[in-house]
Structure formats: C-alpha cells, structure tokens
Amino acid sequence: MLFLAEDLRFAPPGCGPVLDGVRLVLNPRELVDITGPSGSGKTTLLRALARLLPGVTGTLVFAGAPASEVVPGEWRRHIALLPQRATMRSGCVRHNLSLPWNLRVRGAETRPTDALLREALDGVGLAEIELDRDATKLSVGQAARISLLRVMLTAPDILLLDEPDANLDDASAEQVRAMIERFVDGGGSVVRVRHLRSDDLAARRYRLADGHLSEVL
Amino acid sequence: MPETTAGGVIAISWLQLAMATGFVVFVGILSMRLALGIEKDLAIATVRTYIQLIVLGLVLRWVFGIDSPWIVLAILALMMAAAAQTIVKRAPDAPRGILGSSMLTMLLTGFTVTFAVTGLIVQVDPWYRAQYVIPIAGMVLGNSMNGVALALERTFADMDTHAEEILALVALGASPWEASGDIVRVAIRAGLIPTINSMAAAGLVFIPGMMTGQVLAGADPLHAAYYQIVVMLMVSAATALGSVMAVLLSFRRRFSADGVYLEKGYRT
Numbered sequence: 001m002l003f004l005a006e007d008l009r010f011a012p013p014g015c016g017p018v019l020d021g022v023r024l025v026l027n028p029r030e031l032v033d034i035t036g037p038s039g040s041g042k043t044t045l046l047r048a049l050a051r052l053l054p055g056v057t058g059t060l061v062f063a064g065a066p067a068s069e070v071v072p073g074e075w076r077r078h079i080a081l082l083p084q085r086a087t088m089r090s091g092c093v094r095h096n097l098s099l100p101w102n103l104r105v106r107g108a109e110t111r112p113t114d115a116l117l118r119e120a121l122d123g124v125g126l127a128e129i130e131l132d133r134d135a136t137k138l139s140v141g142q143a144a145r146i147s148l149l150r151v152m153l154t155a156p157d158i159l160l161l162d163e164p165d166a167n168l169d170d171a172s173a174e175q176v177r178a179m180i181e182r183f184v185d186g187g188g189s190v191v192r193v194r195h196l197r198s199d200d201l202a203a204r205r206y207r208l209a210d211g212h213l214s215e216v217l
Numbered sequence: 218m219p220e221t222t223a224g225g226v227i228a229i230s231w232l233q234l235a236m237a238t239g240f241v242v243f244v245g246i247l248s249m250r251l252a253l254g255i256e257k258d259l260a261i262a263t264v265r266t267y268i269q270l271i272v273l274g275l276v277l278r279w280v281f282g283i284d285s286p287w288i289v290l291a292i293l294a295l296m297m298a299a300a301a302q303t304i305v306k307r308a309p310d311a312p313r314g315i316l317g318s319s320m321l322t323m324l325l326t327g328f329t330v331t332f333a334v335t336g337l338i339v340q341v342d343p344w345y346r347a348q349y350v351i352p353i354a355g356m357v358l359g360n361s362m363n364g365v366a367l368a369l370e371r372t373f374a375d376m377d378t379h380a381e382e383i384l385a386l387v388a389l390g391a392s393p394w395e396a397s398g399d400i401v402r403v404a405i406r407a408g409l410i411p412t413i414n415s416m417a418a419a420g421l422v423f424i425p426g427m428m429t430g431q432v433l434a435g436a437d438p439l440h441a442a443y444y445q446i447v448v449m450l451m452v453s454a455a456t457a458l459g460s461v462m463a464v465l466l467s468f469r470r471r472f473s474a475d476g477v478y479l480e481k482g483y484r485t
Binding site: 012013047050051052053054055072073076077080081082083085087089099100102103104105106147150151154 | 381382384385386387388389390391392395399473475476477479482483484485
C-alpha cells in the first residue's frame with residue numbers, strides 16, 4: 001500500500017457533512033477512479049488527499065509516514081493535485097511549464113532545460129506550440145495538456161486529477177488519456193475523478209455518494 | 218460690513234452660513250421636483266457637515282488654548298482609531314481581525330510621517346504645537362486611510378477572483394506569498410494610483426486644500442506652495458508605506474495554517 005486515507009470527515013462551516021468517514025487505499029502504479037453524482041464531494045475529497053482542504057479531519061498516510069509528520073509543502077510535492085480548470089499565468093509557455101521551479105520548495109532542484117520542455121511538448125501532441133507563445137491565448141485543450149504536463153514534470157508519486165478530460169475535444173481527451181497511461185507505466189499512481197466517459201485505465205473504481213466512498217466491484 | 222480678523226481672513230457670520238445653506242435647500246427642491254431621491258441624504262449630510270465641523274472648530278479652539286502635549290497625543294490617537302475603524306468598514310472583503318493591523322499601520326505611518334513633517338521639515342516649536350500637528354496629521358491620516366482601504370479591499374477581492382489560480386499554485390507547492398504575491402502587488406499599485414494622480418494634477422486642475430487655506434488666510438502663495446509640496450510628498454509616502462504595510466500584515470489571514478487559501482464557503 002502506497003497511500004491510505006481513513007475516516008476523512010469534512011463539513012463546510014454551517015453545512016452538513018460532505019465527507020462522512022471516507023476510506024481510500026491506493027497501491028503503487030495503480031490508477032483508481034472516483035465517480036459519483038455531481039455535487040457529491042469528489043473535488044472536495046481530492047483536495048483533502050492533497051491536504052488542501054481546511055477543516056478536514058482524519059488520517060492520511062503516504063509511504064508509511066502519517067501526514068502529521070510531513071510539512072504540507074513537502075506532502076504536496078509527492079501528492080500533486082491538478083484542479084479541473086487549467087491555470088495559465090500571464091507569460092509564455094516556457095514560463096508556465098517551469099513555474100514549479102520558481103517556488104522555494106523546489107529551490108534545490110535543477111529546472112528543466114528548453115530541450116526537455118520541447119521534447120515534453122512534442123510528446124503530448126503540442127509540437128506546434130512554441131515555448132515563447134503567450135500562454136493565456138491557448139485553447140482549452142492545449143491549456144489542459146500543458147497544465148497536466150507541468151505537474152507531471154515535477155515527478156510526483158501520486159497525481160490527483162479532477163476530471164482531466166472534462167470539456168475537452170476527442171483528440172485532446174485522447175492525448176490526456178495517453179499522458180496518464182504513460183505516467184502510470186512510469187511508476188506513478190493516480191486518483192482520478194470521473195464524471196462521464198469511462199476508459200480501461202482504472203484498476204479499481206470507487207463511488208462517492210452521501211459522504212461515503214464505496215468500492216465498485 | 219464683514220469684519221476682518223487678525224490673520225487676514227474675512228470672517229463668516231451666521232447670516233452667510235444661512236445663505237450657503239440656501240443653495241443646498243435649492244438643490245433639495247430640485248431633487249424633489251426631478252425625483253432624484255437624494256434630498257434625504259443631502260439633508261443628513263448638510264446637518265452632519267454643520268455639526269461635525271463646528272464641533273471640530275470648538276475642539277481645536279479648546280486644544281489650541283490648552284497647549285498640552287498629552288491632549289495633542291490623545292487627539293492623534295483618537296484620529297488613528299477612527300481611521301483604522303473606517304478602513305475596516307470600507308474593506309468588506311477583507312478577513313475579520315484586520316482592525317489590529319490597520320491600527321498598527323495608521324499608528325506607525327501616521328506618527329512617523331506627521332512628526333517627520335512637523336519636527337524635521339517645518340521644525341515646529343514646541344514639537345506638539347497643535348496648530349501644526351493636528352491639521353497635518355489629519356491630512357496624512359485621511360489620505361493614507363483612503364489608500365490603505367482601497368489596497369486592502371482590492372487585495373482581498375482580487376484574491377477571491379483568483380481563488381482557483383491560488384489553489385493550483387499552492388497544489389504545486391507555492392507558499393501563500395508565492396501564490397498571491399502577484400495579486401497583492403497589483404492591489405497595492407491600485408491603492409497608490411489616486412495619490413500619484415493627485416500629485417501629478419496638483420496645481421493644474423485644482424489648488425490643493427492646504428494651499429487654498431493658506432492663500433485665503435493671506436499667506437504668500439509661493440510659501441503656501443512650498444508647504445503644499447512638503448505635505449503632498451509626505452502624504453504620498455504615508456499612503457505608500459501604509460498600503461504596503463497593511464496588506465503585508467493581513468494577506469496571510471486569508472490562508473489556513475497549512476497555507477491553503479480560504480475561499481468563500483471555507484471561512485469560519
């Protein structure tokens with residue numbers, strides 16, 4: 001077991017519980033899907049796993065270490081959440097892809113070279129995107145792939161993906177699927193929130209409803 | 218015949234006050250005729266102008282007569298508290314609990330800049346002379362209060378607008394400052410623009426208030442201009458320092474201890 005979440009409980013201030021004792025297990029090189037009706041708290045659950053949910057209680061364990069023994073910044077280096085909507089900061093594609101290395105938490109790491117960024121873009125069907133291109137003028141599908149590429153370049157152990165192919169055209173969705181598959185083949189684990197389309201990537205499936213997470217057999 | 222006072226100002230009698238009020242009454246009638254709906258606010262504002270300024274005049278007359286450093290300091294403290302309270306009211310998007318940092322900001326910038334003007338530049342003797350200290354403190358505090366309130370409101374409103382972006386950056390490992398620094402910088406700049414604009418337009422579009430007062434009181438216009446330059450520069454400095462300080466002291470409050478942005482719905 002690589003990752004364990006147990007008895008996660010969360011109720012937004014003044015509201016009823018969204019997570020009501022959730023348990024989730026993730027093994028190395030495994031992709032699990034979380035489905036459930038919209039508004040059932042799938043995004044909330046992903047945020048809890050990345051320790052990005054203020055007010056959640058419960059136990060999180062990664063690689064044998066409980067969350068209480070790991071500082072949040074370090075935790076998020078291993079367990080990376082990609083929010084549903086791609087975020088591009090003003091500036092060029094190069095700036096956006098190398099953004100994580102401008103952060104103090106990765107100050108000691110060497111930033112990716114242009115050659116590596118170029119190769120990475122080519123590998124996800126974005127050969128036509130120049131590194132100098134204005135990142136705020138990308139299409140939805142391009143921005144989605146670039147933000148997924150950005151988080152993958154930081155080489156996390158676990159990726160938390162919130163509907164990574166929602167609102168994407170078929171070609172972009174297929175590229176995103178291939179990127180996720182390569183990430184898992186390369187040794188990564190993924191928790192993926194899904195709404196509609198299903199594919200054959202998931203090893204196991206969970207369903208979140210009424211605050212409870214149950215495995216779908 | 219209007220009588221002239223020692224300072225060269227032509228004194229205004231109650232009759233002349235009544236005439237000025239007559240113009241406001243005329244506007245009020247106009248408002249009713251055109252259904253503008255401002256007559257009630259106008260009446261309240263007029264009454265407040267009367268009461269507040271007359272009370273101010275009486276208080277200042279009393280303070281000038283007493284000539285005590287403690288009274289001057291007490292009045293400055295009251296002015297700062299009122300400014301901090303106003304900032305909190307004018308920045309409804311800011312997190313609760315910014316009264317303390319607003320107070321500290323007003324205290325530091327207000328005291329430093331006021332006494333820099335009166336002590337180092339104008340060299341008032343004694344240092345607490347109310348006739349100089351209180352009006353200058355009023356200008357410094359009033360202007361920096363506006364700038365600080367604007368910068369704070371802008372900071373927290375913009376942070377809410379960019380909550381998703383902040384979340385994405387924090388998820389990549391960004392600290393609160395790394396995730397919101399760009400937004401904070403833009404907000405501070407926005408808070409300073411009115412001040413810089415008013416410096417740039419001074420003397421072209423309007424005669425600044427303090428210079429107007431001195432010229433009316435019979436001062437040499439060039440000397441009045443020197444005074445006004447000192448005050449404008451110091452007021453801009455106070456606004457800049459105050460905005461930077463207030464925003465830096467308070468932006469972290471919108472993040473949890475774990476460095477997560479507290480967007481609407483996650484705030485307790």
